[in-house]
Amino acid sequence: MTEELMTQVEAASALLAYIFSGAIGSPKGKGVGYSLIQATPSIFSWSAALEDFDEPATSIHRYLVKVDRRSKEISLPEPIVLSKPELAEAILAATGQHLASSTRFTDGALSVSYKVIVQESQDVAYVVQLRHHGRVASMDALMTLISWTTDSRILPVPPVYPIPGEGKRQETTGMGRQITRLIPGVMASSVYPGLSHEKKLIFVRNIALAFQACWRIQLPEYLIGELIADTIDGRVILRIGPDRHNELGGPFTSVREYLQAHIRSSLIALEKQQGIQEYKDRFLHRIRDFVSNHLHKIPFIVEHIPIVAVHADMGPHNIIVSSETVPEIRAVIDWEFVASAPYASLYRIIEMLFREPAPNGFGPEYEGAAELREAFWATIPDWKHWEQSATTKTFLEWFRFGLFMKPEWPGDLRKDEIEGFWQENIRVVEDILNKYVTFGVYYPAGHRDKFNVMDISLPHVELGSEAEKGDRAANKI
Incomplete structure (x- = not known):
């Protein structure tokens, strides 16, 4: 008799039960953020994190957790991180510059982010993001196209620095690295609710x-x-x-x-x-x-x-x-x-x-x-x-x-x-x-x-x- 493989829904339920059991820390007062990184005939690979959804956005400890579809066994969580040598290699390949320092940065919903300073220009900062949902090579190409064809005063996008071969790397590992220039400023979501009505009007016209x-x-x-x-x-x-x-x-x-x-x-x-x-x-x-x-x-x-x-x-x-x-x-x-x-x-x-x-x-x-x-x-x-x-x-x-x-x-x-x-x-x-x-x-x-x-x-x-x-x-x- 052929053994039935776990479905994605079954694997997600098993993952949630595992994370709520305390596998990556106390879940008290927190929710579980999770998303599928990669699916193969034998393994579901997930990103999982404990998140306080009421707290301001910040860096989050995300983990790679694999669920075996046949045995239903769950792997030990592995931190999803970029090491200093990995950051240095990525920056050099994309910009030709050398890493001076790096710190964890505010994450997106589906990424792990770092702020990077290079030796050649201490007043320029980059954001290096490890992404598993977006197709990094496609994102880089689309953002480049927008910068070529639209008025940057109307639809500005951060300059991107593609890493050679990153598209194929992401197909293999399930995660891709994207490098953009760090744009000084604040997230509109943090200030827009408190703006005066007159400033809100200006913002909605701009957007x-x-x-x-x-x-x-x-x-x-x-x-x-x-x-x-x-x-x-x-x-x-x-x-x-x-x-x-x-x-x-x-x-x-x-x-x-x-x-x-x-x-x-x-x-x-x-x-x-x-x-x-x-x-x-x-x-x-x-x-x-x-x-x-x-x-x-x-x-x-x-x-x-x-x-x-x-x-x-x-x-x-x-x-x-x-x-x-x-x-x-x-x-x-x-x-x-x-x-x-x-x-x-x-x-x-x-x-x-x-x-x-x-x-x-x-x-x-x-x-x-x-x-x-x-x-x-x-x-x-x-x-x-x-x-x-x-x-x-x-x-x-x-x-x-x-x-x-x-x-x-x-x-x-x-x-x-x-x-x-x-x-x-x-x-x-x-x-x-x-x-x-x-x-x-x-x-x-x-x-x-x-x-x-x-x-x-x-x-x-x-x-x-x-x-x-x-x-x-x-x-x-």
Whole structure:
């Protein structure tokens, strides 16, 4: 009999139990941050860390933990670090300069970071990051392309220093090294909530122009998926592959197919979410039925939404601003989440500009939020037209269903506070279920259209035809 191998979900559950057992330190008052580094037929390799999510961003002790799929054994944790000789080798290969000193630096969500000073220029600092999620060679090429083709005053990116052969090295080890110039300043997320309304207005106008510059990058074809950059004979060539960031698959030739994959993925996440049983009892059965039987009702109008290049994590937490003139953008960093996607898929990231930070990612609106929104979209009037269009409103109706289908764990909130914490989740889910599903209604023969005003069957449309692609491409800006 063939022995069954552990699935990724089973391995993740085993990993969490192992980390919460105290394998890398006391988990008291902390959460576990983990992500898959590499999967082979025999081994899952994970990055795992204990994190205090309420504390300011800092350097984090991350560990490599391997789970054997056949034996189900878990390896002893190994610190994920770059030694001083490894840092010296990387800096020399990329810049031709020699290491003088290095210190641990503030980490990204999926990286381990170091600040490096070189002997040749003590007043210049570099950031060396060990990444396992982003394709480092692709990130370097894309950031180089942006620096060549966009106005650095509008969409500034840190200078990059590619390490020769790093793409192949990452394919072998699962982790790649990226070197960029350290840009002086502060993270916008640390200062934006406390800015005056007038300075917030300046910042949202600046970031609107940065979004527009990104959206104007010329895509190689009309597909939805990960945007990958290759350097070939000194030229940067873009291509689109399957969506890795959210594990949706693809690349998708249809917006409807993309939305369907997005919603199905959200349902899987909802089914796995712990600590929300009251919510599941209320909605899970209805959501499962809706996803199984009603996704064909996504209106064809969504196919007209512009597909653009997006930095899918371009929120204030990845924007460096001047510490003296705060609204001035000094750099947009962490280009590992880059995609060819509908522009409105950035809904949650853009909403960060208008809402206070919150554990569920949807905090109360700032005072003057309406004016902030108007300032953002009025700065890029072509996109304001799309933002107000029926196409975008319909797309967001279905996209937000995927976003808000799974609520966050309410933590220690009292029972009477949980409903408010989940308010937007409940509203979005109930709105779409009530609009597109009618339960328990009897339709006399020949009178379905008369009575079923909520359950509209859309005409069949063959997706992916050359004519349709041309029509959709014409809606790009």
